[in-house]
Amino acid sequence: MRYFEYFVGPQHVGVTGNMSYHLWADGDEIKKMITSVGYLHRGFEKLMEYREWVKNVPMVPRICVPEPDVNEVLYAMGVEELSGLVPSERAQYIRVLVLEMARLSAFLFYFAGAAGALGLYTIPQWTIGDRDYILDRFEELTGGRAYHIYTTPGGVRRDLPDGFKSRVQETMNYLKKRLIDYDRLMFENAIIVKRTKGIGIIEKDYAMNMGVTGPNLRASGIKADVRKDDHYLVYDKLDFDVPVVGDGDIFSRIMQRRLEFDESIKIIEQVLEMMPDGGFIEKLPNPIEWKVPAGDVYVKLESSKGEFGYYIVSNGEEKPYRIHVRGPSYTHGIQVAQEKIVGMRIADVAPFLFSLDVCPPDIER
Amino acid sequence: MGIFKKIFTPLDALKHLGQKPHTIRVPYVKKEPAKRYRGIHVNDWDKCIGCGNCARICTCQAIEMIPIDSIKVEEGKTNLRPQVDYGRCSFCGQCVDVCPTGSLKLSTEYLMTSTNKDDYIFIPPKDRDSGEGTGWESSTETSMLRFDREEMPERNPDERKLDFEPVLLGFSEQQAYLESMRCLGCGLCVDGCPTHMFIPEYIQKIRDAEYNGAVDEFFKNNPLPQICGTVCTHNCEDNCVYSRRGNPIQIRYLKGFAAEKVDNYGDVIKVDPDNKIDKKVAVIGAGPAGLTLAFYLRKYGVQVKIFESTPNAEGMMRYGIPRYRLSEKTLKKETDFILSTGAEIQYSTEIGKDIPLKNLLDEYDAVFIGVGFQQGIPMGVPGEDAIGVLQAADFLRDVAMGKKVEIGNKAIIVGGGDVAMDASRTALRLGAKSVIMYRRRWVDMPAHEEEKLEAKDEGVEIMPQTLPTEIVKDENGKVKSVKYVKTKMVDQGEGKRPKPVPIEDEIYEMECSAVIQAIGQNPDYSLFPDDIKEKLQFDKRGKRIIVDDYGETLIPGLFAGGDCVNNRGDIVGAIADARKAARGAQRGRGRASP
Numbered sequence: 001m002r003y004f005e006y007f008v009g010p011q012h013v014g015v016t017g018n019m020s021y022h023l024w025a026d027g028d029e030i031k032k033m034i035t036s037v038g039y040l041h042r043g044f045e046k047l048m049e050y051r052e053w054v055k056n057v058p059m060v061p062r063i064c065v066p067e068p069d070v071n072e073v074l075y076a077m078g079v080e081e082l083s084g085l086v087p088s089e090r091a092q093y094i095r096v097l098v099l100e101m102a103r104l105s106a107f108l109f110y111f112a113g114a115a116g117a118l119g120l121y122t123i124p125q126w127t128i129g130d131r132d133y134i135l136d137r138f139e140e141l142t143g144g145r146a147y148h149i150y151t152t153p154g155g156v157r158r159d160l161p162d163g164f165k166s167r168v169q170e171t172m173n174y175l176k177k178r179l180i181d182y183d184r185l186m187f188e189n190a191i192i193v194k195r196t197k198g199i200g201i202i203e204k205d206y207a208m209n210m211g212v213t214g215p216n217l218r219a220s221g222i223k224a225d226v227r228k229d230d231h232y233l234v235y236d237k238l239d240f241d242v243p244v245v246g247d248g249d250i251f252s253r254i255m256q257r258r259l260e261f262d263e264s265i266k267i268i269e270q271v272l273e274m275m276p277d278g279g280f281i282e283k284l285p286n287p288i289e290w291k292v293p294a295g296d297v298y299v300k301l302e303s304s305k306g307e308f309g310y311y312i313v314s315n316g317e318e319k320p321y322r323i324h325v326r327g328p329s330y331t332h333g334i335q336v337a338q339e340k341i342v343g344m345r346i347a348d349v350a351p352f353l354f355s356l357d358v359c360p361p362d363i364e365r
Numbered sequence: 366m367g368i369f370k371k372i373f374t375p376l377d378a379l380k381h382l383g384q385k386p387h388t389i390r391v392p393y394v395k396k397e398p399a400k401r402y403r404g405i406h407v408n409d410w411d412k413c414i415g416c417g418n419c420a421r422i423c424t425c426q427a428i429e430m431i432p433i434d435s436i437k438v439e440e441g442k443t444n445l446r447p448q449v450d451y452g453r454c455s456f457c458g459q460c461v462d463v464c465p466t467g468s469l470k471l472s473t474e475y476l477m478t479s480t481n482k483d484d485y486i487f488i489p490p491k492d493r494d495s496g497e498g499t500g501w502e503s504s505t506e507t508s509m510l511r512f513d514r515e516e517m518p519e520r521n522p523d524e525r526k527l528d529f530e531p532v533l534l535g536f537s538e539q540q541a542y543l544e545s546m547r548c549l550g551c552g553l554c555v556d557g558c559p560t561h562m563f564i565p566e567y568i569q570k571i572r573d574a575e576y577n578g579a580v581d582e583f584f585k586n587n588p589l590p591q592i593c594g595t596v597c598t599h600n601c602e603d604n605c606v607y608s609r610r611g612n613p614i615q616i617r618y619l620k621g622f623a624a625e626k627v628d629n630y631g632d633v634i635k636v637d638p639d640n641k642i643d644k645k646v647a648v649i650g651a652g653p654a655g656l657t658l659a660f661y662l663r664k665y666g667v668q669v670k671i672f673e674s675t676p677n678a679e680g681m682m683r684y685g686i687p688r689y690r691l692s693e694k695t696l697k698k699e700t701d702f703i704l705s706t707g708a709e710i711q712y713s714t715e716i717g718k719d720i721p722l723k724n725l726l727d728e729y730d731a732v733f734i735g736v737g738f739q740q741g742i743p744m745g746v747p748g749e750d751a752i753g754v755l756q757a758a759d760f761l762r763d764v765a766m767g768k769k770v771e772i773g774n775k776a777i778i779v780g781g782g783d784v785a786m787d788a789s790r791t792a793l794r795l796g797a798k799s800v801i802m803y804r805r806r807w808v809d810m811p812a813h814e815e816e817k818l819e820a821k822d823e824g825v826e827i828m829p830q831t832l833p834t835e836i837v838k839d840e841n842g843k844v845k846s847v848k849y850v851k852t853k854m855v856d857q858g859e860g861k862r863p864k865p866v867p868i869e870d871e872i873y874e875m876e877c878s879a880v881i882q883a884i885g886q887n888p889d890y891s892l893f894p895d896d897i898k899e900k901l902q903f904d905k906r907g908k909r910i911i912v913d914d915y916g917e918t919l920i921p922g923l924f925a926g927g928d929c930v931n932n933r934g935d936i937v938g939a940i941a942d943a944r945k946a947a948r949g950a951q952r953g954r955g956r957a958s959p
Contacts (some may be wrong), residue, residue, distance in 0.1 A: 054509070055424040122378050129387045136399070143403040143471070143501050157462065158507055159399065185378055190371035243516035261891040263423035284548035287463050288422055289572075 003031055003037040011037045016361030017065065019333070021353065025346055033341045035334045041364040049223040054287050056320070061147045063325055064362045067106040069098050071305040071310075071325075077232065078299040078312040083292045091155035092233045094249060097168070097271045098141070098150060099233075099301070100264045104175070105134040106304035107257050109263075110357055114254050115186060117350040118195050123186055130178055133171050138163060155281030161170060161290045165272045170266050179261065185259060196250035199353040200228035202340060203248055211331045214306025216356060217254040221246035228303040238270050250348075250355040257304070257357075291318050305329060305357045327362030334363065338347065367710035401458045404475040406449050406489035410436065412468035415443035416551040416606050419460035419469055427453035431488055436458040441604030451477060454494060456950045458501040465549070465792055470494070470677030471501035500799075505610055505686065512611025515544040517618050517844055526793050532819065533595065533618075536705030536794035538574070545572040546847040547614050551786035554616060557604035559933065560586045564601055571619050576626040580633045583624065587940055588660040589653060589704055591695050594621020596686055598813070598935040602821075615671040630702045642666040644948050647729040649716045649892065652680025653936040654735030654927030656700060659708040662950060669708040670729075674715040678704070681737040681935060683929070684762040685784070687791050690878045702811045717892030726922060731950040734910070734925040734945065738810045738886035740936070746781060746838030753844035757788040757883035764791055772797050773878020777847050781810035786817065786880045789825045800875070802831040804852050804865040828852070832867050836880055846876045888929050897923075914940055915949025924949055 001304050004027075009020035020038035024032040044063055048056045060075045068078030081088060087095075108131040113345035115123035135145040138160055150157055186192055189352035202212065207220040217224055225242045227235045245252035284290045294316035301307035306328025313322040337353060344352060382440070396658040398404065410433075420428040427450045436444035447460070447469065461469050467939055472495040476478065477485065494500075505512045516674035518534040519525070533799060551567040558564065563582045583590035597617045605613030610680050628634060644667045648655040651673040659669045678682055678700045683692060704710060716722055725732045733767065741751055741756025753773070757780070763770045778785050781803035789799040803810055807829045821827060835848040850872055852865035888908060890898065900920050902911040915926045926942025928934055 051424055054459070055422060058455050091809040122375075122546065134389070139399040139402060140399070143399070144456065144460060147457075149455075150461075157458075158401065181377065181381075184374045188371055188374045191375075193371065281507075282512050285511070285543055286548070288549065289417075289569075290546070311685070338649060345924050 008353065009036075012213050013344060017206055019358070019360035019363065021337070021341075021347075021349075023349065024342075028345050028347075030341050030344050030346065030349065033338050035338060036144070037334075037360065037364055040360050044365045045323055045325060048115050048320055050319065051152040051318065052288050052291060052318050053292055056323075057152050058147075058149045059151060062361065063304070064305075064327065064348070064359050065146070066109045066310075066359060067102045067304050068147050069151065070301060070308045071136035072148065073099060073233075073359075074299055074301055074308060075323075076151045076153045077301075077314075078297050078310045079292060081296050081297045081299060081313060082238050082314050083153070084113065085154050085247070085284075087155040087282055087284055088279045089234070089276050090097065091282075092112060092279050093271050094160065094277040094280065094304070095151055095154050096155075096233050096235065097268060097275075098148070100267045100271070101134055101137060101168075103304045104261065104268075104275040105131045105138075107261050110257055110354075111186065111254070112303070113354045114250075115192070115350065117354040118192060120186075121184070127179070128182070128184070130175065133174065133257075137164075137168055137171055140167070147324065152281070154284055157281065157351065159280045165275075165355045165363070168268065172268055176265060179258075180260070188226070188257065192254075193251065195348075196254065197247075198249050198251075200250045200344065200355060201248045201349050202336060206248075207248070207336075210336050211329070212306070212336060213328050216253055216303060216305070216306060216328075216332055217218060218242065219246070219253040226300055226307055230300070231321065232299070232301055237274065240267050240270075241296075250351055251353040271340060290322075291316055300326075303358055303364075305331065308362075315321070317322055325365050327359065329357075329359045330363045332356040333358030366944055367378070369627045372550060373896055391878060395681050398473040398475065400499050401501060402473040402475070402499075402930075403471040404473050404495070405451070405477065405493065406447075406454075406460075407470055407472045407491055407494040407500075408447060408490045409468040410446060410491045412466045412609075412889065413443035413446060414466055414468075414553065414606065414609070414765065416549070416553055417443075417445060417447075418463050418465065418549050418551055418606070419447050421549075421708060422459050422463045423454075423459070424455040424459070425455050425838060427434055427451070427455075433488070433899055435816075439554050442643075443553070448486065452482070459509075461501050462507065463549075464503050464508075465472055465510060466609045468505040469510075470908060473499045477746065509609065510549075510611075511547055512607060514547070514612035514615055515540040517615065521821075522801050522819075522824070522875075525689065526790070526823040531692045532689050536618060536622045538716065539691040541571060541619060542574075544615055545569075545619055547607065548572075551606055553606055554601040554604050554614075557600035557602075559600070559931075559938045560944060561941075562601070562620075567623065568614070568616070568619060571623045571845050574748075576623045577633045579620075579623040580630060582626045583620065584630070586944060588657050588935070589699050589936065590620050591624035592653075592691060593937055593940070594618065594624050595695060596691050596936050597683065598933070600937075627703060628659050630698075631705060634663055634702075636660075637666075638663075638705065640666040641707070644668065644951075645670070645729045646673065648723045648735060649722075649725075649731045649733065650674075650680055650737065650927070651700075651737040651925050652735055652737050652927060652939065653680035653682060654939035654943040654946075655680070655733065655846075656703045656903065656918075657940045658735065658924075658926070658950070660703045660706060660731050661947035662665060663706040663708050665951060667951065671708060671710040672714045672716055672725075673710060673712050673801060676712050678712075680712060680735075680871050681739075684739075684765045685737070685758065685787070687761060687787050688765070689790070689794065690787070700882065715892070717894070719867070719945060722892055722894060722897060726920075731917075731921075731922050731924055733943070733946055733950065734892075734923070734929045735939065736888060737894070738888050738908075740887045740889050741882055742885040742887055744833065744882050744884060746833055748838055748844075751836050751838040751840075751844045751880075752842050755878045755879060755881045756837060757784045757881050758883050758886050760788055761791060764795070771883075775796050775800070775877045776879040777802060777833070777875065777882055778881045780885075781805065781812055781829075782883060782885075783812045784886070785883035786812045786820045786825075788883050790820055790823060792879075793823055793825060794879065797879070800826045800828060800877070802828050802833055802847075802849060804832045805863075806830060807857045807943045809862065830865065833880075834872065837874070843876060844880055846874050848872055848874050890929075912942075912946075913949075914945065915952060916946030919948045 005025035010018040020036040060071040108127040112124035142148035292314040296313040309326035311324040420531040429446035476853040539552035603612040854863040924946040927939035
């Protein structure tokens with residue numbers, strides 16, 4: 001039997017980054033898929049072994065382009081745990097603020113991609129435009145728009161600028177207003193509903209067995225969130241819900257993120273209110289030649305794509321001995337996608353792949 | 366919701382048609398970057414010292430240090446300036462946060478357009494600065510560097526002024542670790558050290574608690590590490606990059622800390638006392654210069670004999686520096702080690718009196734003169750011959766020797782140098798009240814700031830802009846009081862010190878029981894016979910002997926170093942001279958002379 005053979009990627013709207021899917025189709029039905037990665041391999045894990053601890057700070061955000069801050073925070077948390085540094089409470093609140101703002105911007109990016117994959121281009125125009133307002137706040141806070149390089153072992157590199165809190169609140173108010181537009185345009189849109197409901201279902205048990213995490217897991221009906229279950233930073237002091245949609249199809253994965261969007265805004269508003277005064281950084285004894293005590297640590301947090309983890313090993317030297325990054329995209333973008341795409345129509349491939357929110361840079365590191 | 370409605374709700378979007386778009390339209394409006402925006406680098410070349418820490422921290426290896434010919438190389442400053450390759454730079458700003466001087470910043474400028482790829486590699490100047498308060502700037506608060514030092518623990522002033530026990534308590538291991546951890550290893554401090562000690566290397570060893578290794582580094586160019594680690598004039602710290610905006614690393618005390626940790630230098634530094642080659646060198650004066658020369662020559666097996674006029678070694682280190690600053694234990698430890706390397710010493714022998722210098726020149730392959738400045742300079746005011754008018758050098762020596770010195774209940778010390786501080790604090794410890802009179806301002810006092818502050822803390826009264834004009838005697842010829850006037854500072858034009866001019870109208874008088882003069886010292890060159898003195902070359906004031914790069918005078922085989930050669934007047938300067946002379950003495954007589 002000869003199949004029709006075709007490729008998605010390495011450049012395609014269905015994948016945020018350079019990664020290729022090799023598909024075999026019989027008529028309109030996908031029979032087999034093999035993922036082809038390697039277009040984006042930069043060897044960060046290895047590069048980190050050759051750089052002093054603090055020099056890795058500008059490098060880690062590159063591991064996930066749409067949401068770089070999780071890497072910075074994880075790296076800092078890991079190094080802090082190994083060395084016994086404790087960032088001030090204010091720094092921890094600022095980190096939460098940064099993480100949640102990054103989550104919002106990643107969700108807006110996701111909405112753009114999900115709608116774009118269905119051929120609806122007004123939504124990407126809006127969400128990417130609105131994402132820029134968040135990036136404006138990032139630019140004010142960190143000096144950078146996409147890569148912030150802001151969180152560092154010991155705290156954060158700069159304090160909030162004057163009047164920053166009120167401007168963040170303005171942005172949140174604006175986004176809340178825009179969500180109504182999004183709802184009407186996207187979630188009440190017959191095209192999206194028809195094209196995504198009941199398609200690409202990831203069942204609850206399957207998701208558990210495969211190690212699916214984050215919004216994808218919650219969309220399949222399991223209430224699990226690192227922020228609640230294994231809290232880090234100051235998430236235990238914040239009041240927020242973990243929504244669960246539960247159908248496991250493409251629509252519920254998009255909807256899951258839409259509901260979590262509200263929760264993130266709620267968290268940001270609380271953080272702005274509760275943030276205490278105090279120092280923003282605990283300086284290292286020496287920026288370059290500092291040695292982290294020997295030991296190993298696994299730190300994890302909830303990113304917009306799922307559970308992100310760093311395994312850091314130090315042998316007491318000026319450079320890490322080994323750093324392993326566990327990104328959620330490997331599971332979602334390779335194992336789950338490869339199996340679940342079988343039997344799907346060609347037209348559904350792009351929406352399905354995008355609904356998984358795969359980030360190829362974190363597959364390859 | 367019916368499917369019919371679901372088809373039409375998205376048409377809501379049409380209401381946005383009339384709204385202002387958030388994308389930029391024609392005519393083009395430049396987007397103003399945020400205040401903290403990280404754009405291209407600017408560097409203030411005048412502030413930049415070329416330490417290279419920016420290049421070191423750059424994770425992208427985008428920064429290279431390039432020598433600029435038009436920049437003058439000064440002590441603690443190089444002519445290197447960072448060159449940035451924007452093909453590599455990731456605009457993280459860590460170079461800014463590690464910059465000790467704060468010269469480097471990222472401005473809010475971000476436009477760079479060129480078809481030539483070489484245009485993206487350049488040495489950032491200052492002219493594209495977007496202004497203060499914009500861009501990614503450096504400040505002591507946001508810098509990665511800890512500008513605050515670990516304070517050296519000291520005894521309480523009220524307690525310490527009662528005895529001659531050491532004032533400094535010494536670093537704890539944790540403090541030494543934290544202080545040594547601040548070092549960035551740029552090595553600019555080495556410029557400031559006359560003997561060019563391997564400072565970054567030994568600080569690294571101290572950080573790793575490898576004290577033996579640190580001692581090994583010390584002895585490469587300084588055989589008196591614990592003495593220097595306690596009382597050195599620490600020029601190195603003035604050149605430390607941290608001193609540009611904060612407290613320099615306490616290189617001196619770190620050295621002292623590590624040296625103290627090693628009880629017996631002999632375990633680390635191996636010099637065979639029985640190894641003696643056929644070369645003999647005589648050393649006059651067992652001060653820092655003489656001891657240093659002896660050590661470095663003994664390392665190569667040269668036979669060394671030291672002639673010392675007093676019954677003790679150490680010279681001015683013993684007789685000029687009071688014991689509360691430099692303890693007996695420290696002095697003994699270091700001299701005993703140097704003497705244990707096989708250097709002979711003959712005490713209480715004065716060259717020129719007991720043995721003529723000529724004999725030494727005939728008998729030995731080389732002779733080294735390392736005599737200090739021991740004769741105090743008189744002030745030249747009426748009444749100096751009164752009983753109770755002392756010279757600081759004599760006063761300190763007598764106290765150090767344990768002689769009984771009568772100064773009564775109130776001593777006036779004249780002068781503003783370290784010797785004046787030592788004399789005033791010694792007088793306090795003898796139970797007298799101390800007053801320092803100095804003709805210039807507090808800031809002009811040549812004494813080290815910490816000495817001044819320590820003296821003040823202990824209760825020494827310091828009177829700047831005060832000039833004694835007469836010493837009044839009582840009927841027994843004893844000092845009764847000092848008459849003095851106030852001075853005003855007259856500007857002498859750019860680059861010159863303001864001159865103190867007495868205000869003659871009002872003359873004040875202060876009762877006292879002793880006057881200690883500490884306005885300077887002169888050498889005692891009575892050891893030179895006239896014919897040798899004629900052949901020697903002295904500086905304009907006739908105080909210092911001129912020597913060549915190997916410490917050799919115009920007389921072949923006669924070397925000199927220390928106070929009688931350099932104008933630093935400190936221990937480490939003497940060590941540097943002696944190291945030069947050690948090389949010269951090994952080369953042989955007269956070879957270095959023109």
